[in-house]
Amino acid sequence: MRRKQFAALGAVAAVGIATGTTFALATSSNAATTALSSNWYASAPYLFVNDTATPDPGTVMDATGQKAFELAFILDSGGCTPSWNGTDNVSGDTSVGNLINEIRGKGGDVSVSIGGYGGTKLGQDCGTPAATAAAYQQVVSKYSIHAMDFDLEEPEYENSTAIANELGAAQILQRDNPGMIITVTMPGTTSGTGWFGTQLLDESKSLGFTPASFSIMPFDGGFNGGSSQTAALDAFHSLLETHMGWDSATAYAHEGISMMNGRSDTGEYFYQSDFQTVLSYVENNHLGRYTFWDVNRDRQCNPPDNNGATSSSCSSVPQADWDFTKYTTQFAGATPPTTVPSSTPSSSPTGGTGGGTCSAPAWVSTTAYNGGAVVSYNGHTWTAKWWTQGDIPGNNAQNVWTDNGACSGGGNPSPSASSTTGGGTCSAPAWVSTTAYNGGAVVSYNGHTWTAKWWTQGDIPGNNAQNVWTDNGAC
Numbered sequence: 180m181r182r183k184q185f186a187a188l189g190a191v192a193a194v195g196i197a198t199g200t201t202f203a204l205a206t207s208s209n210a211a212t213t214a215l216s217s218n219w220y221a222s223a224p225y226l227f228v229n230d231t232a233t234p235d236p237g238t239v240m241d242a243t244g245q246k247a248f249e250l251a252f253i254l255d256s257g258g259c260t261p262s263w264n265g266t267d268n269v270s271g272d273t274s275v276g277n278l279i280n281e282i283r284g285k286g287g288d289v290s291v292s293i294g295g296y297g298g299t300k301l302g303q304d305c306g307t308p309a310a311t312a313a314a315y316q317q318v319v320s321k322y323s324i325h326a327m328d329f330d331l332e333e334p335e336y337e338n339s340t341a342i343a344n345e346l347g348a349a350q351i352l353q354r355d356n357p358g359m360i361i362t363v364t365m366p367g368t369t370s371g372t373g374w375f376g377t378q379l380l381d382e383s384k385s386l387g388f389t390p391a392s393f394s395i396m397p398f399d400g401g402f403n404g405g406s407s408q409t410a411a412l413d414a415f416h417s418l419l420e421t422h423m424g425w426d427s428a429t430a431y432a433h434e435g436i437s438m439m440n441g442r443s444d445t446g447e448y449f450y451q452s453d454f455q456t457v458l459s460y461v462e463n464n465h466l467g468r469y470t471f472w473d474v475n476r477d478r479q480c481n482p483p484d485n486n487g488a489t490s491s492s493c494s495s496v497p498q499a500d501w502d503f504t505k506y507t508t509q510f511a512g513a514t515p516p517t518t519v520p521s522s523t524p525s526s527s528p529t530g531g532t533g534g535g536t537c538s539a540p541a542w543v544s545t546t547a548y549n550g551g552a553v554v555s556y557n558g559h560t561w562t563a564k565w566w567t568q569g570d571i572p573g574n575n576a577q578n579v580w581t582d583n584g585a586c587s588g589g590g591n592p593s594p595s596a597s598s599t600t601g602g603g604t605c606s607a608p609a610w611v612s613t614t615a616y617n618g619g620a621v622v623s624y625n626g627h628t629w630t631a632k633w634w635t636q637g638d639i640p641g642n643n644a645q646n647v648w649t650d651n652g653a654c
Contacts, residue, residue: 308347367395371415405456435468441494
């Protein structure tokens with residue numbers, strides 16, 4: 180894996196398992212901040228900080244609905260000193276702190292990734308798990324951090340003492356910061372992970388350390404598209420069962436993936452359709468993490484193919500800005516906006532517009548449609564260009580649906596507002612994406628009633644990887 184081959188390029192990590200809980204951690208140096216529900220940390224895409232290609236996170240949040248970002252990377256600047264990317268000491272930092280404040284000011288939050296490819300890691304220099312943990316605790320305390328990812332790669336990945344320091348430190352942080360989400364990431368191979376990855380799992384098992392998730396990075400290793408990545412996840416799933424002693428469901432719940440959007444360091448290509456392939460696999464199997472490296476690259480190059488080269492500031496594939504980030508938003512259970520919010524009213528169609536009732540059947544996220552199928556959604560009718568399932572009309576990177584315009588008779592409400600399909604009228608209040616629900620709350624959505632298993636906000640009933648809602652059946 181490569182992290183800085185092109186100034187800010189490389190392999191990344193994974194974070195958090197989506198358990199639907201929230202946490203608030205007090206710290207010695209900052210006022211406590213209220214955490215997001217953990218599905219957002221599980222979806223947080225990587226943001227390489229203090230770089231000329233670092234985008235404005237507020238712009239990305241407005242365009243995608245994403246609420247959390249994984250800030251990369253904490254390294255050692257010498258003498259067991261935590262620093263951003265090995266150069267900017269955490270103790271004197273203001274720039275990353277300002278970025279975090281911007282994200283939190285818009286209702287979001289951050290996780291912090293340590294390690295990555297290259298550079299000197301704290302686990303190499305600090306000497307003991309306790310000293311390593313103390314260095315990371317400085318980061319937690321300064322920024323009131325609720326989630327941290329241990330991205331264990333070269334060169335420490337092959338150093339058993341350094342790995343023991345890192346995993347021991349992760350266990351200490353997990354113990355000393357109740358509610359903190361700790362995750363571990365390692366390189367991926369077509370066999371799931373390599374020998375050093377299995378040794379890492381064995382070390383975790385021997386310590387009695389269970390992170391929220393173990394994630395692999397299936398790129399830069401002979402991969403080709405989403406199907407090769409899901410095959411690697413299948414193989415890694417078996418390794419988790421064998422080395423951690425978990426049953427299948429537990430292994431899936433603690434498994435994650437960190438992808439690379441567009442052209443990888445080694446010339447592999449991963450398109451929006453590949454992200455959808457992996458997302459479908461992750462949701463179907465209820466994996467605990469879905470993310471990618473990185474938001475800095477989530478925009479189109481000029482020319483779009485970047486002359487066949489990999490870039491740290493664009494993807495080298497055709498795309499609209501932030502196309503890939505919208506997939507992490509969907510994993511979190513939220514629906515990305517169809518347009519970027521602006522200071523002027525949007526002219527994009529909304530549910531119920533159009534003046535009447537659409538005659539075409541309403542689009543259903545779980546239905547498989549063949550090319551030529553006609554549906555209604557958000558007051559417009561749409562025709563499928565090819566087979567599709569789960570692609571939201573007017574809001575998917577693959578541009579599967581042709582917009583036939585507003586319904587001549589008017590507009591049906593979008594599924595999020597529908598509570599009357601399925602043979603009757605639902606008596607429970609309609610699910611609202613912006614409402615925070617406690618465990619036991621009952622809502623109606625898409626003609627069914629649903630009961631929340633735990634605290635949740637923005638998780639679509641029946642259409643989220645965390646499986647937050649129990650389907651009580653049709654109204």
